[in-house]
Amino acid sequence: MTHHANARPLGGGIIGLGLAGGIMAPIIAEHPGLTLAGAAETDASTRATFTADTGLPAYAEVCELLANPTVDFVYVATPHQCHRAHAVLAAEHGKHIIVEKPMALSLADCDAMIDAANANGVQLVIGHTHSFDPAIAAIRALIDSGRTGAPVSLAMWNFTDFLYRPRRPEELDSARGGGILYNQLPHQLDVARLIVNSPIRSVRAATTRLDPTRPTEGGCSAFVDFENGACATVVYSGYDRFDSDELHGWIAEGGQLKTARHGHARRMLSKIAGPEGEAAQRRVQFGYGAAGAHGNPPHQPHFGLMLVSCERADIRQSADGLYIYDDAGADEQPIIRSSWRPGRGDVLEELRRAVVDGVPPLHDGTFGRGTVEAAIAIAQSAAARREITITELAAA
Ligand SMILES: NC(=O)c1ccc[n+]([C@@H]2O[C@H](COP(=O)([O-])OP(=O)(O)OC[C@H]3O[C@@H](n4cnc5c(N)ncnc54)[C@H](O)[C@@H]3O)[C@@H](O)[C@H]2O)c1
Incomplete structure (x- = not known):
């Protein structure tokens, strides 16, 4: 209707x-x-x-x-x-x-x-959320304008405190979709798919589980090969050590300003007892009314560092727009803000x-399904220590 x-x-x-x-x-x-x-x-x-x-x-x-x-x-x-x-x-x-x-x-x-x-x-x-970020639409529009040529290679890096935020038990259980593979990588995969605008052909990935008390995937390095020949390297770590927002002027994921707090999430978590305590703390710290609205943030949202290399230019997000690096030099293009x-x-x-x-x-649903497919392929590639093609995944 x-x-x-x-x-x-x-x-x-x-x-x-x-x-x-x-x-x-x-x-x-x-x-x-x-x-x-x-x-x-x-x-x-x-x-x-x-x-x-x-x-x-x-x-x-x-x-x-x-x-x-x-x-x-x-x-x-x-x-x-x-x-x-x-x-x-x-x-x-x-x-x-x-x-x-x-x-x-x-x-x-x-x-x-x-x-x-x-x-x-x-x-x-x-x-x-992040593949709807205005910067991603602006990158698409810039590519579509013909100025940069087609994207050939994406470098994506996000280093966060993901694994040390208070979690529900299933969020720490890979068998129930826990860890970063279904929670954080989908942002990077969705963004890469939207920019490259071609189906994924195969992935080769390795994942890390560094903390036996949080026994799920907290890190991943993946090579994503697209059918049109473009590729993306997708790197994520949620271990609360390096924070890649340091490379983006300490602007947080949502576009708010933040200060360096290395290890803070891990220290806060050490004060909470047991899975029930953690789930309860999650509600207090992050549930409705806690994180709340920050209002319209001062800067554009982002999901870590991303460099989009195209045939004739490299592109990355700035605080409020895009940097475009081409033969003429570096140039910043602002993003026009909407009312929402x-x-x-x-x-x-x-x-x-x-x-x-x-x-x-x-x-739409078909696009979202493609990102789930890629996340499953990454999990399988890491387990098998080999390249997994999307066609063999579909046949499984
Ligand atoms: N796009 C983003 O930036 C973003 C951020 C956070 C979470 N997410 C996604 O949102 C989903 C929820 O994650 P979250 O972090 O908000 O989890 P959460 O634990 O903070 O919240 C989940 C809420 O759902 C409620 N709930 C559970 N079962 C229910 C049911 N049957 N009926 C009604 N309510 C029910 C819980 O009580 C809880 O309040 C996840 O799939 C996650 O990947 C996306």
């Missing part, structure tokens, strides 16, 4: 008021053309906080939110393993869907979600344009 231009704003319901849902709530509320309509969350005190803040309903059961007629779309921000069930249920209730990354943990789950959206005539956007929060607001806008204006989403 396509809404008319003069229709009421689209109502958004959030499923899961944790870190992702908590950040997105005010961004939905502030987005022109959208309105926040309610939430579903299993934790009673989080529901109470949400309702006290917003005056909106927060339900214990997802189906109750989906029965609310003011909800036109949902933002699925529950743990990875719930994405399939919640997206399929939303489609069956005729709601449009944004799913957080990773789309799901298996290709069969991705297929079920795509089928459910198609069968029920609803839009499905896979909301990998860069990155997450752009995720919402892609869904709104699909529903209201009928513009097919760039990050």
Whole structure:
């Protein structure tokens, strides 16, 4: 169903008021053309906080939110393993869907979600925040303008404290989608796929598990080969030692300014006892109302250092735009700011344009599935210590 231009704003319901849902709530509320309509969350005190803040309903059961007629779309921000069930249920209730990354943990789950959206005539956007960052769209536009030639090689580096933030037990269990492979690499893979604009042919990856008390993948080096001959080297470490924001003027992932805090996450974590304590601390530190809205950040969001080498120029993000290095020298191109929060607001806008204006989403279910495929190939390549092609993965 396509809404008319003069229709009421689209109502958004959030499923899961944790870190992702908590950040997105005010961004939905502030987005022109959208309105926040309610939430579903299993934790009673989080529901109470949400309702006290917003005056909106927060339900214990997802189906109750989906029965609310003011909800036109949902933002699925529950743990990875719930994405399939919640997206399929939303489609069956005729709601449009944004799913957080990773789309799901298996290709069969991705297929079920795509089928459910198609069968029920609803839009499905896979909301990998960082591939919606305005800088990534600007890099695409610059390449499309013909100035730089085609991208041939991407160097991507992100060094964070990921593994030492308070975690749910399944986030530290690789068998249940824990570690960085399904949580952090999908950002880099989605960005690389969007810029290169060609299917992945194969990957060769190695992963690290350096801490027996956090026994899941915390680091990865991957070589990604695209069908058109371009490649990307994708490096990630979540071990809270080097922080690659140091190479980007101490601008944090979201575009906020930060100060160097090497080892801080590890020291904070050492004060928390046991998995229950850690899960509880996660809610306090990152749940709805904690991280909260930072407002529109002073600088553009990013996901680590990325150099895009093209046939005639190299490109990387600056604080507020792009640096372009070519035969004439170095040049900085600013990014025009929109009225909504860069990155997450752009995720919402892609869904709104699909529903209201009928513009097919760039990050649709099929695109999101490709990123899951790449993450699975990386896990398999690291386990087998050999190159894995996407065709052999599909045949498996
Ligand atoms: N794009 C980003 O920048 C970004 C950031 C954080 C998380 N994420 C993604 O968002 C998803 C959630 O991660 P998170 O870090 O917010 O986790 P989280 O643990 O902080 O929050 C998850 C929330 O979902 C709730 N929940 C669990 N099961 C539920 C159910 N059946 N019904 C309703 N609520 C339920 C939990 O109580 C919790 O409040 C993950 O898939 C993650 O990869 C994306």
